[in-house]
Amino acid sequence: MSDLALLNCNIPGINENCTVEVENGKIKSIKKIGPKCDKIIDLKGKILLPGLIDAHVHMRDPGLTYKEDWKTGSRAAASGGFTTVLDMPNTDPKTTTAERFKEKIQIAGSKSVVDFGLHAGVEKLDEIPKIAKLHPSSFKIFADIVDNGFLMDAFNEVSKLKYNPSTQGQKAEKYPFKPLISLHCEDKDIVRHCTDKLKFGGVSDSKVYSRARPALAEEVSVSNIVTMAEHSNIHVHICHVSTSKSLEIIRRAELAGCMVTCEATPHHLLLDSSSFEEFGTLAKTNPPLRDGKYRIKISDLDSIDIVGTDHAPHELLEKGRDVWNAPPGIPGLETALSLLLTQINRKELSFKRLIKLLSENPARIFNIPKKGSIKEGMDADFVVVDMKREGVVDPKTFQSKAEYSPFEGFQVKGMPVMTLVRGNVVMDEGEVFEKKGKFIHS
Ligand code: NCD
Ligand code: ZN
Numbered sequence: 001m002s003d004l005a006l007l008n009c010n011i012p013g014i015n016e017n018c019t020v021e022v023e024n025g026k027i028k029s030i031k032k033i034g035p036k037c038d039k040i041i042d043l044k045g046k047i048l049l050p051g052l053i054d055a056h057v058h059m060r061d062p063g064l065t066y067k068e069d070w071k072t073g074s075r076a077a078a079s080g081g082f083t084t085v086l087d088m089p090n091t092d093p094k095t096t097t098a099e100r101f102k103e104k105i106q107i108a109g110s111k112s113v114v115d116f117g118l119h120a121g122v123e124k125l126d127e128i129p130k131i132a133k134l135h136p137s138s139f140k141i142f143a144d145i146v147d148n149g150f151l152m153d154a155f156n157e158v159s160k161l162k163y164n165p166s167t168q169g170q171k172a173e174k175y176p177f178k179p180l181i182s183l184h185c186e187d188k189d190i191v192r193h194c195t196d197k198l199k200f201g202g203v204s205d206s207k208v209y210s211r212a213r214p215a216l217a218e219e220v221s222v223s224n225i226v227t228m229a230e231h232s233n234i235h236v237h238i239c240h241v242s243t244s245k246s247l248e249i250i251r252r253a254e255l256a257g258c259m260v261t262c263e264a265t266p267h268h269l270l271l272d273s274s275s276f277e278e279f280g281t282l283a284k285t286n287p288p289l290r291d292g293k294y295r296i297k298i299s300d301l302d303s304i305d306i307v308g309t310d311h312a313p314h315e316l317l318e319k320g321r322d323v324w325n326a327p328p329g330i331p332g333l334e335t336a337l338s339l340l341l342t343q344i345n346r347k348e349l350s351f352k353r354l355i356k357l358l359s360e361n362p363a364r365i366f367n368i369p370k371k372g373s374i375k376e377g378m379d380a381d382f383v384v385v386d387m388k389r390e391g392v393v394d395p396k397t398f399q400s401k402a403e404y405s406p407f408e409g410f411q412v413k414g415m416p417v418m419t420l421v422r423g424n425v426v427m428d429e430g431e432v433f434e435k436k437g438k439f440i441h442s
Contacts, residue, residue, distance in 0.1 A: 001035075001036050002023040002028050002035060002036075002037050002038075003023055003024070003038055003039065003423060004022040004038070004039045004040075004041070004380070005021050005022070005034060005035055005037040005039070005041070006022070006041050006043055006048065007019050007034055007040055007041065007042045007043065008042055008046075009043050009046075010046060010047050011030070011048050012047065012049070012351035012352065012355065013351070013352055013355070014374060015030065015032075017045065018030055018031060019031050019032070020380075024423075025380055025423045025424075026370075026378065026380055026422075026423075027375065027377065027378050027379075027380050041418075041425075043384055046384050046387075047384070047387060048382055048383075049081075049355060049374075049382065049383050049384075049385060050372055050373050050378075050381060050382065050383075051081070051083025051382055051420070052080075052081050052082045052083060052084075052336075052337065052359055053083070053084040053085075053358065053359055053362035053363055053366075053371060053372060054082045054085045054308055054309050054311065054333065054362075055086045055182075055306055055365070055366055056239055056263060056308030056309060057073065057077070057085045057087055057311040058087070058088045058091075058312045058313065058329070059074070059085070059091075060073070061091065061107055061108070061111070062093065062104070063091050063093060064092050067313050067314050067315055067402065068331075068400060069111065070108045070110075070111035070112045071111045071434075072399060072400055072401050073085075073311070073313070073333070074108075074437060075113055075432045075434075076311070076333040076334050076398060076399040076400040077113075077114045077333050078113050078399075078421075078427040079333070079334050079398075079399045079416075079419075079427050080333040080334040080335070080337055080338075081337040081385070081416035081419050082114060082333060082383075082419075083114050083115060083371075083381035083420070083421045083426075084114060084115045084116065084117065084368065084371055084381065085112075085114060085117075085311075086116070086117040086119055086366060087108065087116060087119065088119050089118070089119055089120055089121030090121065090142070094121045095118060096122060096123040096124070097124070097127045098127060098130035098131050098133075098134060101118060101131050101134050101136065102134065105118065105134075105439050108437070109436075109438070112436075113421075113432065113434045113435055113436075114419075114426060114437045115381070115421060115437045115438050115439075116438075116440065117135075117136075117137040117366065117368065118136060118439075119136060119137045119182060120134075120137075120140065121139075121140055121141075122139050122140070122141055125153060125154065125157045128154075128157045128158060128161070129157075129160075132161050132175040132176075133175055133176070135177060135441050137182075137367075138180040138181060138182040138237060139154070139158055139180070139181050140239075141154060141181060141182070141183050143184055143224075144185075144186040144187070144188055144191055144213075144286065145188060146188065148224070151225075151228060154181070155228050155229070155231075155232045155234055156232060158179050158181055158232075158234060159179060159233060159234050161175050161177060161179045162174050163175060163176075163178045176441075178367050180235045180236075180237060180365070180366070180367075181229075181234060181236050181237070182237045182238075183225050183237070183238055183239060184239050184286070185218055185221035185222045185224075185225055185239070185241075186213055186217045186218050186286065186287055187216075187217045187221040187224070190216060190220060191212070191213050194211060194212050194213065194217070195212040198211060198212050199212070204324065206280045206281050206283070206284060206322075207273065209276065209284055209288045210273045210276075210288040210289060210290055210291060213286060213287060215242070215245065215246075215294045218246050218287050219243060219245050219249060222238060222249050222250060226249065226250065226258050229258050229259060229260060230257070230258045234259065235259035235260070236258075236259070237260075237261045237262070237305075237365060238250060238263065239263050239308065240264065240265050240268060240287060241262045241264050241296060241304070242268040242288070242289075242294075243296065244294065244295070244297075245294070246262075247296060247303055247304070261305040261361075261365050262305055263304070263305065264300070264304045264306075264307055264308075265310045265330075265332060266332060266335065266336045266339050266407075267283075267285065267289065267310075267332065267406065268287075268289065268295065269297060269298055269300075269307075271406055272289055272290060272291060272295050273289045273290060274292075279406040279408075281319055281323055282319055282330075282405070282406055283330070284319075284323065284326055284327075284328050284329075285310070285328045285329055298343055298349060301357060302353070305357070306357050306362045307336065307357045307358055308362075309333055310329070310332060311332045311400070312329025312330060312331070313329065313400050313402030314326075314327045314329050314402060315401075315402075316403065319404060330405065331395075331398065331400045331405060334398050334400060336358075337385070337415075338393075338412040338416070339393075339410065340354055341354075341385055341387060341412070341413070341414025341415065342412045342414055344387070344414060345387060345413045345414050359371075359372045359373060360373055368440055379421075379422050380420060380422055380423040381420065381421055382420045383419050383420075384419075385414060385415065385416050385417065386414070386415055386417045387413070389413070389414065389415040390411070390413045390415075391411075391412050392409060392411055393405055393408055393409060393412065394408065395408055399432060417429055422438075
C-alpha cells in the first residue's frame, strides 16, 4: 500500500486521466487505474505539472530579514507552485565562504517549507575549492560590481575544479560540484558612466533608469562573459537576460561551441519601461525594464533555457525612495506561474515549453537529478493548476513580506491551486502548510 494517490490527473504530454502513486516521497507509479492507498486526492481532471524550480531567488536570510526571510520567502514559493528554490548569495553576511555556506544550510533547513539549493558567492579565491565540496548550485558573480581582472581569476579558479559525477569513493581533488558560474551581466564601467551622467546632471525621474543602465551595458558584459567561458572551457549561466541582442550573442556563442545557458524573468518578458510611469521605483530592477524595441518577449522563450523569477524583495519604505536611492528588485514567486499560465490560455506558450523552462531545464542545468519531471523514481514534487480560474494580481495577498508588484492589477487566467513537496501538501487553495524543506544534493 502506498502513502498517497493523486487521482484523475491530467499530465501534459503523458496522460490525460491517470493516477500518480507516491511512496516515501517518490513517484512510485503512473497508471490508469487507482491503487489501494492511505490517502487519496482527487484532482478531478486538473493539470498536474512537475513542481517548479526557481533557480534565482533572494531569500535575504541571514541579515536582511526585514525584507524577507526563509519562512516568508519559502511560503511565497509554495503559494506560487515552486517546490525548489535556489538562493542567491548576496545576504548579510554574503555566502562567500564554506563556513557561511554551512550556516545558510542550517538557517534555510530550519525555516524553509520547500526544498532548496544555494548559489555561492565569490570573494576570496581560496574558498572556491572548499565551497565546491558542499554542493553549491553554482558560483554566482555580479559582473556589474567587479572588474575584469577579478572575473578572469575567478573563472580560472573554478575551471581548476575537477568534477566527479559519482560522489562515492571521491578522491580528495574531486568535487561533486559541476563547474558552473552564474552571472549578472551588466558592464560595471558603462553602468557607472551612464548613471553618473544622469544623476549628477540633476535628472531624477524614474523613467530614466533604463538609460542609467543601458542595453549596451548588458550586451557588452554578455559578450565578455561568453568569451571568458570559451577561453576557460566553463559552463556559464547568464541570469535575467533582458534584450534580444543579448540573446543573439548567447545563441551565436552556443553555436560556436560555448557552454552557455540563459534565463529570463517574467518581468523582462512581459513588461517594458513604460511600467515606470505607473509604478515608479516599484518597477526598478537590475537589469532595468527595457524599451519595446530592445526587449525580449514571450515569443523568444524558444531560445531561452529557463525562467527564473529573480524574486528580489525589498521593504516598501525603501522602495519609496527616489530613483537613485531605492533598491532594485521585484518579488516574483507569487506571480510567475499564473502570468505564464495566462500566456498558455492565450496560446502564446505551450505546457511542454513551460515544463522545460521551469522544471526540466533548471534541474538539468543546476544538477538536481531527482527533480524536474513526473517519472517513476523522481521526487513527488508537483503543482496542480486550474486553467479556468481567473484572478487579478493583488500584492496585499502575498505570503512574501514584499507586498508590491509592477504586475498589480494584471488579469490572469490559470492559477496554481495545490503544491506538493516530496508527497507533502505545502499549499492547498492558497493556504500554506509548513513542512520541512531539504537541502538539495546532487
Ligand atoms: C537584486 C537584489 O535585490 O538582490 N536586485 C535586482 O534588481 N535584480 C540584485 C541584483 O541582481 O542585482
Ligand atoms: Zn542579478
